[in-house]
Amino acid sequence: MLTRYQKTGNYTKSNFDEYWRNGFIVLKNLISSEHCDYSNLLARTVANDDFAQIMHLHREEFLVAQCSEKLNSIKNLSDKVLFYQKIKQVAVHYTQLLKFPEIVNYLEWLYQRQMTGLLTNIFFKEPDTKYSKQAWQPHQDNNYLANENGLYITINIPLNYMNEKNGGLKLYPGSHKLGSLDAENKISYRETDGKPGNEIKKKLPMEPVQMNLEKGDVLFMHGLCVHESSDNNSRDSRPLLSLGYMPFGEKFDPGFNSKRRIDFLN
Numbered sequence: 001m002l003t004r005y006q007k008t009g010n011y012t013k014s015n016f017d018e019y020w021r022n023g024f025i026v027l028k029n030l031i032s033s034e035h036c037d038y039s040n041l042l043a044r045t046v047a048n049d050d051f052a053q054i055m056h057l058h059r060e061e062f063l064v065a066q067c068s069e070k071l072n073s074i075k076n077l078s079d080k081v082l083f084y085q086k087i088k089q090v091a092v093h094y095t096q097l098l099k100f101p102e103i104v105n106y107l108e109w110l111y112q113r114q115m116t117g118l119l120t121n122i123f124f125k126e127p128d129t130k131y132s133k134q135a136w137q138p139h140q141d142n143n144y145l146a147n148e149n150g151l152y153i154t155i156n157i158p159l160n161y162m163n164e165k166n167g168g169l170k171l172y173p174g175s176h177k178l179g180s181l182d183a184e185n186k187i188s189y190r191e192t193d194g195k196p197g198n199e200i201k202k203k204l205p206m207e208p209v210q211m212n213l214e215k216g217d218v219l220f221m222h223g224l225c226v227h228e229s230s231d232n233n234s235r236d237s238r239p240l241l242s243l244g245y246m247p248f249g250e251k252f253d254p255g256f257n258s259k260r261r262i263d264f265l266n
């Protein structure tokens with residue numbers, strides 16, 4: 001156990017304190033550029049024309065359901081089978097990514113609990129599509145799963161650079177200490193108003209901080225940390241991969257559409 005923690009300089013008291021003080025921490029360059037590019041490429045093969053959000057890339061049944069139009073548009077049996085093989089490849093790749101040891105080990109160190117995986121989501125904010133204009137309203141991710149201990153965690157991985165220019169995230173440091181905040185339920189999957197996110201109405205006592213991230217940086221975010229994002233006003237794609245985790249044994253709402261379930265990671 002100790003040797004695996006000693007391999008990087010990330011397991012420091014100051015990093016531990018920073019995470020619990022701010023409710024987030026960025027580990028630079030944790031995923032290689034090639035790994036990001038390949039993950040992005042695979043996700044794009046199962047995206048629709050609008051590059052809408054894809055939920056649960058690690059689950060074949062969700063990919064098939066979200067690609068049904070694409071599958072139906074393929075007339076030839078051989079091409080249909082090849083596309084189905086691609087779907088399986090995407091699910092396997094993202095299952096492995098959910099289990100990425102540098103992420104899982106770090107989470108288990110931060111929380112001193114065994115972690116389980118719950119979610120893999122991608123948001124492209126692709127230029128010239130309707131989802132390029134998608135400004136997430138201030139929200140807490142734990143709100144969707146309603147864990148009473150606020151123990152849901154989101155890992156955000158930009159598969160390209162991400163900052164204010166292309167619709168990056170802003171986080172409210174220390175907001176996780178405010179507990180679960182009242183929020184208005186909003187459609188947060190393939191919405192039509194460009195303003196998803198179960199919106200917190202209360203004015204927060206802190207100012208948000210813009211995340212300026214490079215491809216392959218990893219943002220560890222407490223599930224009660226309030227965050228928001230802006231439209232992509234650039235000509236660049238903004239593929240953001242979100243992975244969701246929770247300590248083993250914690251209760252959560254699986255959700256009618258999301259049908260969340262835990263996956264064991266090691």
Ligand SMILES: O=C(O)CCC(=O)C(=O)O
Pocket residue numbers: 123134136141167168169227228229230240242
């Ligand atoms: O894609 C974005 O801009 C933000 C996504 C987000 O905040 C979320 O999924 O909770």
